[in-house]
């Protein structure tokens with residue numbers, strides 16, 4: 001018996017808007033003008049807020065936070081393909097996509113200032129809270145997708161995670177379960193080339209991360225993650241497949257984290273400036289602006305006006321978030337994990353309560 005190839009697979013790569021802002025007209029999707037402008041607004045807001053949050057963190061007014069600088073296109077492009085009643089399960093760098101979906105800026109600020117209230121937004125948005133555990137949200141997403149399937153609704157769930165998450169057991173369990181039950185879920189891997197200091201080449205020996213889907217019985221595709229249009233087209237195909245009952249898809253968005261992993265990280269210790277500059281040239285915002293300008297939808301003066309407006313919105317949101325923070329009860333940090341506090345945490349709570357009482361007395365006497 002001769003040996004024969006038994007399984008062959010294909011993983012496509014999709015780019016529609018290249019780094020110079022040139023568009024492939026044959027592949028260009030038709031999006032309403034208002035949406036094109038809204039995309040620009042959300043990406044610009046995410047970038048400006050990222051910069052402001054960095055300053056707030058340096059000033060000690062915010063905890064450490066993960067930057068989304070350079071990754072503004074991928075999540076947003078994919079989320080464009082969702083209906084308002086679909087489910088969005090983000091990781092922690094999908095700021096622009098969260099804004100597109102209607103999440104208030106104050107929530108993002110409060111979340112990274114360490115307030116539980118950061119996670120309180122309208123359930124009607126159908127956006128899950130920001131996870132810190134790597135990969136865990138992939139399982140939550142499959143759970144939601146299976147629930148929708150069992151209820152007979154045609155809602156789709158889209159979940160985001162990084163390249164590092166593809167090395168976690170949770171990701172593989174999620175893919176396996178989703179494949180077996182043909183769950184209506186879209187897995188979106190934001191491959192920003194690094195998991196903190198671990199480069200993509202040490203994450204997996206697979207040529208692409210998208211091909212991991214093949215092993216679980218569903219398709220995978222690689223897209224230019226700095227190209228909103230490519231992300232949208234790939235996501236739309238995946239969402240439609242899921243809605244038709246044809247199961248999951250894995251989309252790998254190739255992008256780059258232009259900033260540090262978090263404000264506690266110094267990327268110069270593990271990657272070269274030359275590499276960063278190569279990716280800076282592929283900046284998703286620059287090419288989107290060229291695209292809008294070429295379509296006659298944008299100008300320098302509109303850009304200046306937009307930035308002025310967004311900076312004022314950011315100022316107002318920061319003021320509001322800091323007000324909420326100043327009026328928050330720090331002891332609440334013990335309240336939401338355990339129904340009954342374990343003895344070590346109960347001791348910490350008592351200590352914290354004493355500290356808060358002392359600080360209150362000191363600041364009250366300082367005010368007198």
Ligand SMILES: Cc1ncc(C[n+]2csc(CCOP(=O)(O)OP(=O)(O)O)c2C)c(N)n1
Nearest residue numbers: 132133134161162163164165192194195196
């Ligand atoms: C289960 C788990 N293990 C380890 C960590 C610590 N950690 C925080 S971020 C990170 C890297 C994640 O990389 P990736 O999934 O590529 O996402 P990125 O931060 O690049 O967006 C790790 C290991 C964690 N938060 N959760």
